Amino acid sequence: MQIPYKPRPVGARKPERSRKAADTTPVVSDTFQSFDDTRIFYSIEGPEKFTGTPLVFCYGLVCSSLHWTYQIDHFKKSHRSVWFDYRGHHNSDAPKDLKSITIANMAKDLGLLLDELKIPKAILIGHSMGSSVALEFYRQQPSRVGALVLSNGTPKRPLETLLNSNNTIPGGFHLLKTIYEKSPKLFGTLWRLQRGNPVVRAIIKMGGFNPHLTPDEDIDRYVSLVEDMDPGIFLQILATYNEYDASSWLHTIQVPTLVISGARDQITPADRQELMSQLIPGSRLEKILHGSHCPQMDFPELINEKIERFLNELN
Numbered sequence: 001m002q003i004p005y006k007p008r009p010v011g012a013r014k015p016e017r018s019r020k021a022a023d024t025t026p027v028v029s030d031t032f033q034s035f036d037d038t039r040i041f042y043s044i045e046g047p048e049k050f051t052g053t054p055l056v057f058c059y060g061l062v063c064s065s066l067h068w069t070y071q072i073d074h075f076k077k078s079h080r081s082v083w084f085d086y087r088g089h090h091n092s093d094a095p096k097d098l099k100s101i102t103i104a105n106m107a108k109d110l111g112l113l114l115d116e117l118k119i120p121k122a123i124l125i126g127h128s129m130g131s132s133v134a135l136e137f138y139r140q141q142p143s144r145v146g147a148l149v150l151s152n153g154t155p156k157r158p159l160e161t162l163l164n165s166n167n168t169i170p171g172g173f174h175l176l177k178t179i180y181e182k183s184p185k186l187f188g189t190l191w192r193l194q195r196g197n198p199v200v201r202a203i204i205k206m207g208g209f210n211p212h213l214t215p216d217e218d219i220d221r222y223v224s225l226v227e228d229m230d231p232g233i234f235l236q237i238l239a240t241y242n243e244y245d246a247s248s249w250l251h252t253i254q255v256p257t258l259v260i261s262g263a264r265d266q267i268t269p270a271d272r273q274e275l276m277s278q279l280i281p282g283s284r285l286e287k288i289l290h291g292s293h294c295p296q297m298d299f300p301e302l303i304n305e306k307i308e309r310f311l312n313e314l315n
Helices: 016-020 065-075 103-116 129-140 168-182 184-193 198-208 216-228 231-243 270-279 300-314
Strands: 027-033 039-045 055-058 081-084 122-127 145-151 257-262 284-288
Touching: 027 103, 039 103, 055 065, 055 103, 055 129, 065 081, 065 122, 065 216, 065 300, 081 103, 103 129, 122 129, 122 300, 129 145, 129 231, 145 300, 198 216, 257 270, 257 300, 270 284, 284 300
Parallel strands: 055 081, 055 122, 122 145, 145 257, 257 284
Antiparallel strands: 027 039, 039 081
8 A cells, every 4th residue: 555655855946847747767665663663764766676786865954855856866867766754754753752863763763774675785875964874874884884975964063063153052952952841832832933934934044055056945845844843853853963973983984985065054064074074084075165054955966966976986
């Protein structure tokens, strides 16, 4: 029986005639039960007889497959391309215990997904928090990672450098978390009241994207996803992401690694990717001029070309 789900969004850049044209690329979507019985959704796109190493796309904090949609559209023509929804996100279930939404458990879910699909080894492509999920999976099961593509990630504690805040953001986050824990219903009401707030949308648009490059339609879709997220899940994910620190062991990575950086990234500033590249032996750093926190949406063709060149060099 076909399980109803929200399909991968079509990027706004795609010409209208292409949206209407039939896409014959095979797509298989399903769910599996993870270690704690949480139902995890996944989708596989690409040639059924592909014999190379599959690609697995990991999106960022409170994001979705929208953030990789241009890359999946490109690579599904030649590679088996897999994406999945994290626990508590979109087509996947929220776990019974929200505290189980951690970077470690997202990586554990990824490992069980590869078991489900009988994939012995994959190339992981992560954006922002998805880079941490990819890194954590490498830490857990290094023999199952063929290569890493890490876009706009950080080796440790993202709130410390968010918006070049000089440590003012972490204090604000802890205040929000305290308010939520004392009165989750009130916090939820205030959260819902922000839906459609033009000021909030403008801040997200200017902070997370290059508004001169990324279509408004794509940005609006992302903002709507943030607004629809359960605030308890959002705060738990942000807490676990901010606790994650891989800096002490990045020097042990022994697979080819491409690090992508947006020169104008205000969420995880470019010096975080530079540090990550310095810590990972032999990694290549690609700095995208005028790129924001989402260069793969600012310059999809350029990012596709850089990833494709990296993948071709693996052969």
